[in-house]
Amino acid sequence: MQLAAIIVSLVLTAVGVALISRAVAQIYRFVKIGQPVPAGSRTDNPKQRSITLAREFLGHTRMNRWGIVGFAHWFVAIGFLTLPPTLAQAYGQLFQADWTLPWIGDFLPFELYIEFIGVMTILGILVLITIRLLSLPSRAGRKSRFAGSKAWQAYFVEYVILTIGAAILTLRGLEGAIHHVEHYEAAYFLSYPLVVAFRGLSTETLQNLIYLTAMIKIGVSLIWMIVVSLNTNMGVAWHRFLGFPNIWFKRNADGATALGALQPMTSAGVPIDFEDPGEDDQFGVSQVEHFAWKGILDFSTCTECGRCQSQCPAWNTGKPLSPKLLIMSLRDHAHAKAPYLLAGGGKDAEGEEKATAEQLAGVPAAALAEAERPLIGTAEENGVIDPDVLWSCTTCGACVEQCPVDIEHIDHIVDMRRYQVMIESSFPSEAGTMLKNLEKKGNPWGLPKKQRLAWVKEVDFEVPVVGEDIEDLTEVEYLYWVGCAGSLEDRAKKTTKAFAELLNIAGVKFAIMGGEENCTGDSARRLGNEFLFQQLGAENVAMLNMAFGEDDEDESTKLPKSKKKIVATCPHCFNTIANEYPQLGGEYEVIHHTQLLQHLVDEGKLVPVTPVEGLITYHDPCYLGRHNKVYTPPREIIAKVPGLRNEEMHRHKERGFCCGAGGARMWMEERIGKRINNERVDEALSLNPDIVSTACPFCLVMLSDSVNGRKNEGKAKESLTVVDVSQLLLESVRTPAVADDADADSAPEPEPVK
Incomplete structure (x- = not known):
């Protein structure tokens, strides 16, 4: 028994270590396929990033939103990271059944910890298995957050953890028996019933059981290692490694989710200058290798838990978009295409192959075939992402908010939209009318600018207009940014008039820009027309800076940000001016009208x-x-x-x-x-x-x-x-x-x- 256990364990160890080393190197090279990111954008404030990582992992701050699931997962995750000493002890027990780790093997706090975490890992994984087993039949089809996930991978990982946990507990009982524990001891406070059960066996039998159980523990661990090494796109297993760098490199060092502002469009890690773009600038994403390396890391980290899917309004109303399935499709495509890309393959702007025939000679046929697939295309076109999937997204942020490993779904969706809109001119036809209206009239409805002031005639108090009734905004406390809907849409105008009247009643001095307002560009940017957003935003920032009394020639006249107060009734305007206009040189203090009204109350x-x-x-x-x-x-x-x-x-x-x-x-x-x-x-x-x-x-x-x-x-x-x-x-x-x-x-x- 001992000889068989040693041979099996060492052979599996040699194979497993070799394969996992190769897999780690493959994933590292694979992630580097992605484009660079702007300097410092993912590595600023390393101390805060480390604190964020520790908080999110040790506190399970995102997982714990899901109640018992988060609680159970915490013990499974902690067990995975802290129970490897038991694996080391199992190797020693192959050669000497009563062997213990030096220094800490009989250290009471260590033994207590192993007992507790070992049992809680078993209970935790049993809870997760039960939830998965109950969810699939009770919530068939789209109602289950696991719909579309690779079930065999999840069950494989879960049962591996269960088996290893059971082996740890069994070994504890056998250790107590072979060490002649005759009465209850704190070191075996949970495994003592097993100690009692094994105590009557002969020494030889106990030794053989230890050899067998240690082999099972080591063998199952190494089989898991071999399987995940051969499946580098197995996110349900790899997330336990990749989740740490993915969280550390998240957009915001303070831990805030990747919501609010969209990121500027970049090419090769440098923001594109839309006034003078380079000839080789890449507009958006048309191939998987055009994503930034953080995007590739995102795809590989997805654990297929389906929390994003369960919250997605598109998925919940029968549309083809599932944030989970989108990320999984990009991951699987990227991994399948990786051998081609790592061999130097790729297409230039004209669609010509960059690599020579010699470079691609050793690339598998499957990878070459994957390279020919369009990133965006229908099923007939063998596309990776169907256009209906891409255009179903409302950018509501539910997926980003719920993701436990900080995947930035919206940024990736908008990057793909940018290429479709700006290069392919491929988007839903109705949106074209909106874009034309924004270009010609500065609002989505295409109404004349003078219409923005029509609502002012419907109130019985004075509403100052900058440039007409007052010279600039230094004379008032707030600029009320009315927005396109608030000025032009009949139902939204009721809100505008109500809010203006409340400000008047409260004695708050405010003014509006009237016909000088343009659309902030929110819809254009999220549709993917970054150029139009930049144009509208630049015009608005220049207009606002002038209205706030800023003079480029005289720095002394510039107001501090705290004095440049804007209030908006539209959250889209609020978000754009507050979070995105700083990218264009517009720094303002922006609040939503409900925040101001609460303050006034x-x-x-x-x-x-x-x-x-x-x-x-x-x-x-x-x-x-x-x-x-x-x-x-x-x-x-x-x-x-x-x-x-x-x-x-x-x-x-x-x-x-x-x-x-x-x-x-x-x-x-x-x-x-x-x-x-x-x-x-x-x-x-x-x-x-x-x-x-x-x-x-x-x-x-x-x-x-x-x-x-x-x-x-x-x-x-x-x-x-x-x-x-x-x-x-x-x-x-x-x-x-x-x-x-x-x-x-x-x-x-x-x-x-x-």
Whole structure:
């Protein structure tokens, strides 16, 4: 038994170590296929990055959002990293059954730790196996977050962990028996029942059982190593190694998710100068090797857990996009194409092969065939990513928010869109109208600039316009950035007028840019037209800097950022000006209107007194909530309005469900599956509310359209309204004229003057 155990274990060890060494080298070379990133963008503040990594791993801060799953996974992960000493001890036991690790083998704290973590690893993996087994049949098809994952790989990894955990516990019992533990000892506080069970066996039998169990522990570990070495795209196994660098190299050193701003478009790691682009600049991604190396690392790290898929509004409404399946497709394609790329293969801008026939002579036929596949293409074209997958994304950020290993899905999707839009001119036809309107009129509807001021004539107070009523913004406290929807869309204009009236009531000095406003470029950028975004953004930044009194020739006139205050009712404008205009030289202090309104209510400058009766449910706009973490102000405003009873939808805050308008989807038809706004409204209707509230003009339009449709179908009560939070607040702050008249009629007649 001993000889067999030694031979089997050492042979597997030699093969496993050789293969894992080769696999690590392959993955390293493979990740380096990707393009460089801007200098310092992934390595700045190494101390903070290390703290972030330690916090996310040791605290399991992202996994623990999933309750018992996070708790169980923590013990499995900790066990994997800290139980290798038991593997070393198993090697020693092959040669001497009662061998223990020197120095620490009989150190009580070490033995207690091994006992506890060993048992908790077994319990943890049993919980995860049970969840997977129960999820697949109980949530068949698209309802399971595991749909599309490679099930055999997951089960293989899970049962390997279970077997190794059982071997550790069994060895502990055998060790106690062979070391003649005759009564309960703390060192065996969990394995003592096994010690008792084995205690009556002969020494020879105990030795043979130790040889056998040690061989099983070592053999299963090495078989796992061999299998994952031969499957470098086995993310469910490799994520336990690659997750650490993927988290360390994440976009934000402080641990913030890759949401909010999109990254500037780069070529070979250098931001593209759109005023004078280089001849060889690569616009977007048309081949997998055009992704940055962090993208390649992202793809390889995916553990196929499906948390992104379970939260994706496109997937949940029957569309072909699953963030998980997209990342898996890119990973599998990249790994299959890697031998071709590592041999020097690749196509130039004209589609000509860069490598010589001699260089490609040893490349497998499968890799050469994979290299011919278009990155974006239909099934008939043998494309890696179907166009319907690419254009289904609303960039809501649910995938990025939920991913436990910090994969940056939106950046990769937009990079692929950029090439399709700017080079191939291939995108949904309806979006072309929006782009033309932005180019010619500066707004998606193509309306004349003077229309941006039409709403001002509908209010009975003065709204100063920069350049007409005031010279610049030094005379007011806030610039109110009205935005395209707030100026031009009838439903959104109600929000604009309500917010302006609230500012007037509170005595806040503000002004607007009027016809000088252009679209911020949010939809153009997320559609993939980076050039148009740069153009619109540069015009807006120049206009804003001038309006804030900045003079390029006189540095002393420039206002500090804290004095350049902008308030926006549109989360898309808010996000773009606050997070993306700094890329264009525009540094401003930007807040959302709900943040300012909450502040004014707290200060007593706005006092909600008139009851607004009814049950209300609040919808979180993605670009206000997930992208910018503004969840509390709208809810606090609602809580201050007397009469309202707030009830949350099942999906809210970090797990809020998109309205369907983000990522330029506002301007595209929704032809596949259920409409996303209908899915969201149906969730709201399950609460039977009187009011559905939000804080975004895009959401307001999408939810209103769906509610009106549901009313026509008889599925929603006619009294149901969709309003912005500011409209609710204004209704409560105002003292109704009807109430004043009623009070006057009921007042006693004054006595005649004598």
